Amino acid sequence: MTQLTIEGMAVFCKRKGFVYQNSEIYGGLAGFWDFGHLGVELKNNIKYNWWNFHVRQREDIVGIDGSIVTNPKVWKASGHAENFTDALLDCKKCGKRYRADHLLEDELKKEFNAVTLESIKEMIKKHKIKCPKCKSDFSEPKVFNLMFTTNVGPIEEESAKAYLRPETAQLIFTDFKLVAENARMKLPFGIAQIGKAFRNEISPRDFLFRCREFEQMEIEYFVHPDKTGKCPFIKEVLEHELFIYSDEMQEKNKKEKKMKVKEALKKNIIKTEWHAYWLAVEHKWFTGLGAEADNFRIRQHLKEEKSHYALDTWDLEYKFPFGWKELQGMANRTDFDLKQHMEHSKQDLSLFDEESKKKVVPHVVAEPSQGVERAFLVFMFDAYNEDKERGNVVLKLHPKLAPIKAAVFPLVNKPELIEKSREIFDELKKEFNCAYDKSGSVGRRYARNDELGTPFCVTVDFESLDDDSVTLRNRDDTKQIRVKIENLKETMRKLVNQDIEFENAGKLVK
């Protein structure tokens, strides 16, 4: 992996048309980003592949698409209205506001995964930390609720106040009974959702990593309360290896350790099979789409760090250029949410268990919850390569994720080659997002497409007019094969899905 900084990635993404600062012509708005013509393709491909892998290819998970604004009672029941807060510090003189844990991290060059107001106060005093902008003192630390508010209807009073959802998960809980009954789901089963979430972050930063508007891909996985120990799918992941960083390792200042899932379970490092299963599955989702396995670790939350609802939480983390950071939070939420909604709504959300002939409130044993923007960054960082020999960037995105699957060019600007290229382009375009490119030398066109992550380039030359074949060039190793035009679509299909090695997909051009 080329070590590009997060700022460097933001510049690259803007220059190539992946991501722009929102409303840049007006000076922008911190924490909001727009996706350009390539960014929206990559983002859609991430979401499509996530949905395919987690929903379409399984029979135990179904989806919903809940609304962004919902009855505010939902957030009272979930605890967000009271507890969804971060600690902030106000400068007494210039009034600048800081997210307390971020300020401590910047000043003391140390990670702070859980801080109380009391400990913030102590550290500010002990290390004599002042406002970085004007070097003055801070007022007492206080908590700040991260939910954005809005009004529903043409009234602006307390009774009309509602919130933009800070997570998609709660909609899954409020719709739980309807989905379970209508989709005739039997425990264990999951409900998935992809959608926007909004958090009024005190200090949005690190480009797409911490935004105020972002998307989540979440699953709530429900299990019978008496069967939270055994996972019927555990065999699929027992041999899977990944870096593990338990609370004990963190407390003893040890480093993460690579081990197999079966070892982590045997040593009781991961307490439940369900948690182990979902953590491994999520790691596999990333690596299956080309991410480098060793750039990930799973880290257990320290006791004081866990959310108000969680029995145990592990994060899937990624080694970003600015350190190991959370990519995906995975909490064991028990029956907290369903019970809260039962109590607040006075509705029965339990399911009838055929075996025991009793009503049961299922437990959420794991909640794979992933931000789309953070996944976007992971795939971009892992794909980004500055190729010294070629003298250009090669963005080695998995073909399934690549915004443009193939670029079609005529070798030179001759009408007969242009006509043939356009025919091929029009045909391929019916199935794949393709580009037609006729400007500059072929070398320049290859370089341009390498930088956009286009995995295959199709060149139409004079021979093509005689033998009805084209040259297909592979982005990652620049190898070239000759493929019959009539077989091109099928070959592309196999190559995008990585069902065939490039060299075996046609006649290798020496």
Ligand code: GAP
């Ligand atoms: N339903 C559980 C939940 O929302 P979370 O850890 O607060 O848990 C889940 O968020 C994921 O959403 C994070 O792991 C991250 O990938 C993404 N996420 C959270 N806040 C974000 C932000 N401000 N900007 C971008 N992504 C964010």
